Amino acid sequence: MSYKIPMGPYHPALEEPYKLDMICEGETVIDAKLHIGFNFRGIEHLAETRNHIQVIALMERVCGICSFIHTLTLCQSMEGLAGITPPPRALYIRTIMAELERLHSHVLWAGIAAKLMGFKTMFMTCFEIREKIMDILAAISGNRVNYSMNRIGGVNRDITDPQAILKMVEALELEMARTVIPIFTTSRTATSRCAGIGVLTTERAASCGVVGPVARASGLPQDLRRAAPYAAYAEMEFDVPVQPAGDVTARLLVRALEIMESCKILRQALAKLPPGEFHTEGEKFAFITGTSTSRVEAPRGEVMYSVSWKEGSRNPARVHVRTPTYAVMPAIKWMVKGARLADTPLIQASIDPCYSCTDR
Amino acid sequence: MTPLESISEKLGATEPWVEKGGVHWLAVGTVNVRKLAQIMNEFHARFITITAYQLPKEEGFRLEYHWDLNGQLLGFSFPLAGNSIESIFDLCEAANWIEREIHEEYSLDFQGREYEPLLLRQGDTSGVNLRDVVAVSEEKK
Numbered sequence: 001m002s003y004k005i006p007m008g009p010y011h012p013a014l015e016e017p018y019k020l021d022m023i024c025e026g027e028t029v030i031d032a033k034l035h036i037g038f039n040f041r042g043i044e045h046l047a048e049t050r051n052h053i054q055v056i057a058l059m060e061r062v063c064g065i066c067s068f069i070h071t072l073t074l075c076q077s078m079e080g081l082a083g084i085t086p087p088p089r090a091l092y093i094r095t096i097m098a099e100l101e102r103l104h105s106h107v108l109w110a111g112i113a114a115k116l117m118g119f120k121t122m123f124m125t126c127f128e129i130r131e132k133i134m135d136i137l138a139a140i141s142g143n144r145v146n147y148s149m150n151r152i153g154g155v156n157r158d159i160t161d162p163q164a165i166l167k168m169v170e171a172l173e174l175e176m177a178r179t180v181i182p183i184f185t186t187s188r189t190a191t192s193r194c195a196g197i198g199v200l201t202t203e204r205a206a207s208c209g210v211v212g213p214v215a216r217a218s219g220l221p222q223d224l225r226r227a228a229p230y231a232a233y234a235e236m237e238f239d240v241p242v243q244p245a246g247d248v249t250a251r252l253l254v255r256a257l258e259i260m261e262s263c264k265i266l267r268q269a270l271a272k273l274p275p276g277e278f279h280t281e282g283e284k285f286a287f288i289t290g291t292s293t294s295r296v297e298a299p300r301g302e303v304m305y306s307v308s309w310k311e312g313s314r315n316p317a318r319v320h321v322r323t324p325t326y327a328v329m330p331a332i333k334w335m336v337k338g339a340r341l342a343d344t345p346l347i348q349a350s351i352d353p354c355y356s357c358t359d360r
Numbered sequence: 361m362t363p364l365e366s367i368s369e370k371l372g373a374t375e376p377w378v379e380k381g382g383v384h385w386l387a388v389g390t391v392n393v394r395k396l397a398q399i400m401n402e403f404h405a406r407f408i409t410i411t412a413y414q415l416p417k418e419e420g421f422r423l424e425y426h427w428d429l430n431g432q433l434l435g436f437s438f439p440l441a442g443n444s445i446e447s448i449f450d451l452c453e454a455a456n457w458i459e460r461e462i463h464e465e466y467s468l469d470f471q472g473r474e475y476e477p478l479l480l481r482q483g484d485t486s487g488v489n490l491r492d493v494v495a496v497s498e499e500k501k
Contacts, residue, residue: 033476080381209407209454222406227431292381293426293433304433306411306424322409322458330457 002030005341009038013116013345016355018329020348022336029336029344034329039359047319052078052152052287055316059305060146062321063357065108068101069298070305071150074319076230077307078152080292082285088274090154094231096165096269097140097149098296099262103172104133105299106255106262109352110180113252116346117193125179129172136168154279162270169270173263181256194248198335198347201246208331211324212301213258214351216242217250224297235272236265248350255352287311291318300324300352323357363403363429370399383426383435393425393438397448397455405429407454412462415439421468440468447473 002025009017017038023031043062047055059074060067072094079086086094111126134144140159141147149155159165184190200210205218215222223240225233241257243250287309295304301324308318328351335347361369364377368386375387388396400407405427413422421440426433438445447470448455459470
């Protein structure tokens with residue numbers, strides 16, 4: 001006999017509201033349906049009522065974790081419409097901020113995953129490390145969540161002492177290499193809870209169009225920083241970690257390796273930070289009629305913004321956002337099929353879902 | 361022949377690809393969206409999204425379909441004569457949620473598919489053009 005187990009919209013295993021209705025036979029999940037929309041704010045429609053400055057502040061609030069990425073993608077689109085190219089220093093600062101955001105997002109995820117594994121000490125360790133990353137973000141931007149860094153034509157704040165930031169990054173890298181990564185990759189608590197569960201095959205990952213670490217953990221080597229470089233990524237040397245297994249362990253390993261790659265990028269960007277302006281100074285601009293599309297590799301995968309403008313208009317005509325979790329979340333249905341009910345909180349968390357992004 | 365040229369040939373496009381606003385655009389003429397989805401599958405292109413545009417006055421809607429091919433962003437535009445277009449959900453699993461979202465937010469119909477209960481705004485009425493609702497509420501302010 002089959003029966004339905006609802007998880008959510010409010011559940012101890014979920015950081016934000018969404019609902020997973022699972023059809024079970026005994027302890028085994030045989031089918032699942034997802035329901036989203038609990039955070040729907042109509043942000044895309046609201047964007048059409050904001051001017052080119054207000055819309056940046058609005059879109060920064062799509063997501064509390066990758067707020068920088070959202071404004072970066074939006075500003076890149078608007079720069080395309082205004083024909084503006086930010087100065088090299090701004091592109092490097094954007095790269096540094098984007099990688100710091102990836103670090104804090106991955107470490108936050110590691111903490112939540114540790115909590116769901118029943119590994120509370122690791123949860124506390126991850127959050128302690130995340131605080132240090134937040135300190136660096138605050139040192140650069142003056143803010144911890146919504147950084148207000150991006151503007152059309154560059155960034156709002158400079159990095160005045162890259163060597164001090166570099167020292168903080170090196171200390172962070174050492175701590176992660178010494179604690180987080182070895183424990184996650186070798187401890188029996190982590191491996192026994194993650195190996196072989198929530199498998200998403202390469203074929204299914206491709207047909208679902210998944211992105212980011214989930215795609216790379218299913219053997220798809222896609223990363224926009226490499227395939228379609230933006231900001232200063234074309235000048236950075238880094239690897240794109242790929243794991244073929246498609247299970248929770250693979251997702252954990254991909255993110256762990258990406259933490260080290262982010263540190264590698266940060267060291268290069270801070271060492272090579274070019275001199276000069278960090279935004280276009282006093283340059284008048286006007287938006288042309290048309291649509292400009294920009295994509296960025298956020299911590300959870302590809303974010304895409306399409307921004308349309310009519311020449312002379314105060315507000316955008318349309319702002320469409322495709323967030324990474326929107327592409328990845330439908331695949332949860334395939335990951336939980338055949339899984340034990342007790343593993344489903346960890347499986348759904350393994351995609352690092354962001355419901356605020358998804359619902360907009 | 362490059363993959364883009366091959367796609368163009370398969371679609372029987374008469375115009376060349378145009379790179380504009382960060383996207384490689386191809387005018388597909390009378391080719392329908394299902395044929396396009398089949399060809400994108402043949403080339404292992406990754407579906408990204410559909411963007412709906414409400415045109416001014418009573419001109420209807422335009423849908424822009426996006427795929428990624430080896431890091432290149434491809435775009436195809438489909439003006440809608442009525443308020444419907446064929447669904448590609450059965451050919452492209454990744455299009456499921458965005459078709460449902462556009463159906464719910466713009467009241468457009470994707471023919472040939474069933475709609476599960478509302479994706480966004482659960483419990484609310486389906487078929488409301490939310491863009492108009494937001495515009496009215498902003499005017500009241």
